[in-house]
Amino acid sequence: MGLLGTHHVAIIASDYARSRHFYTEVLGLRVLAEHFRAERQSWKLDLGLPDGTQVELFSFPDPPSRPSRPEACGLRHLAWRVADVAASKAALEAAGVSVEPLRVDEFTGRRFTFFADPDGLPLELYETGV
Known part of the structure; x- marks a missing residue:
């Protein structure tokens, strides 16, 4: 298969502006690209880490919540x-x-x-x- 590493992790935010601030200003991730996808009413923000790994931050209208505690199946x-x-x-x-x-x-x-x-x-x- 030849996996070489992680390219990106995708995160869906409930409040795009709040999460954008958190990931860029608090955590200090570098903005690589930012696009509004009108057909989906969705933002896509590509963020970079020094090792080349990326975080994709998305917004979608009314995303469902995901259980995380207690330990839920999945990521x-x-x-x-x-x-x-x-x-x-x-x-x-x-x-x-x-x-x-x-x-x-x-x-x-x-x-x-x-x-x-x-x-x-x-x-x-x-x-x-x-």
């Missing part, structure tokens, strides 16, 4: 690598984002934490160093 969470999870946690909290206490992965010994996007999508920061 559990989205995790991002960071060099210093404590510094990243502090930056999120300074921006008003509620972040869980730091934990240590029992198998790798690496530190991590969880927070949520404006729609409650669980997001993880996983410390990998540089």
